[in-house]
Amino acid sequence: MERQGKGTGGLTMDDDRFARECIKYFKSSPGFKRLFEGMRDKYRSLGYIGGTVVLKNPTPLEREALSGLLKRDCYSSKSISVKAESVLKAIDGTRFQYVDFDQVLKGYFNGKLISKKDERVFYEQEKDSFFAKLLCGFEDTKGGRWLRDILESHKNAYKIIIQRYDRDREKLTDDLIYTIKGINELSFSEKKTVRFALFSSKITKNPHFFDMDNECGKLLLQAASYILDTPCPQNAEGRAELLYRAGIINDQISNYTMCCNVEAYINGEVHSGWHGFFERGEPLLVSLWNLAEVDTIKCRNNIVFIFENPTVFSQVLSETSHKRPSLICTYGEVRLASLVLLDKLVDNVDKIYYSGDLDPEGILIADKLKQRYKEKLILWHYEPEDYNSIRSKDIIDGHRLKKLERLKSIELLPVADAILKHRCPAYQELLTNKYIQDVLNI
Structure with missing residues (x-):
């Protein structure tokens, strides 16, 4: 680039023309492409033209272009470091010396130049x-x-x-x-x-x-x-x-629970479908759809017994059928249908007896229900004595035991401590006879 004498004053039409020519000059040589991309990246980081651009493994075209611009040997080194001020200094003294280089850099990228900030x-x-x-x-x-x-x-x-x-x-x-x-x-x-x-x-x-x-x-x-x-x-x-x-x-059909000897009501009137099962003392599988149709559920003697395990539920029902107790089976993890059923009967019962397995998962299910139904829910056979009498020889791994840290109910702490001590689960099937005696005597 030939040198040009200093001018005076602000931006003129010639300055604008020189800026366009300067942009054209740098765009005309592929050897400047990586340099300008690096200067753009530095501008985005710094917010101004500055810093140093390092070109690794420069091409012959880049070596030639930068040697001509910077007036230094760029042919022998494995990489070329170019300071922004070196580029500005190289332009200074040429016919482009009064050109705003911000404008040049912006024009090189078709007007797209903005700092990250x-x-x-x-x-x-x-x-x-x-x-x-x-x-x-x-x-x-x-x-x-x-x-x-x-x-x-x-x-x-x-x-x-x-x-x-x-x-x-x-x-x-x-x-x-x-x-x-x-x-x-x-x-x-x-x-x-x-x-x-x-x-x-x-x-x-x-x-x-x-x-x-x-x-x-x-x-x-x-x-x-x-x-x-x-x-x-x-x-x-x-x-x-x-x-x-x-x-x-949601999920009204596949979400279900089992109950027996409970009455359901719609606007104060007995639901005829539920009543048929109640009259016969037969278990009824109810879905969320069924539960959505009724507004109130009542239990015999204002007491309900809940079992986590369907086998235990069936055995207790069979052995106590002559007494017609109100029973519910949750099938392990308490599904939404079981919660809806309990929500619709909780105001109409005095006591809810809940029983389940004595392992981390079973304890947390009992804890969840205790938190929800408060003093009305009785933790049924959750004493350390119950646990020790039926403790299995299986081993609970540390990951499962760690779940007990989430326990909130004070009443469950003694049995939780026993589980942590022995690291063995206990299953409610072995308490079936005790459940039967309790149901008959309560």
């Missing part, structure tokens, strides 16, 4: 504007408060929402509006529930829109967990229970 500021401003517009009209609603709170706290579904914001803002807008409307529609009461498909259809005209494998279903679940101040569940049963607490009944 400025880019972040612009990103945050644009994001704030996006969500402020989305929240307009929902500010004082449950759903609106949920979204506002998590945007401020960066908790709950925040990461999911921001990832989707970066990916597809238009689809995110629709999904968040539907989620907010859905949350605002829910009662968050177990006494006022709606079937899942009907709820989804009312909000979106699509009965499957909030299915748990859809993005909107995941948002709804996150929002419900935030409002209920509980961790977002990772399994199907936990999700069904959370939705139930929010006022949604």
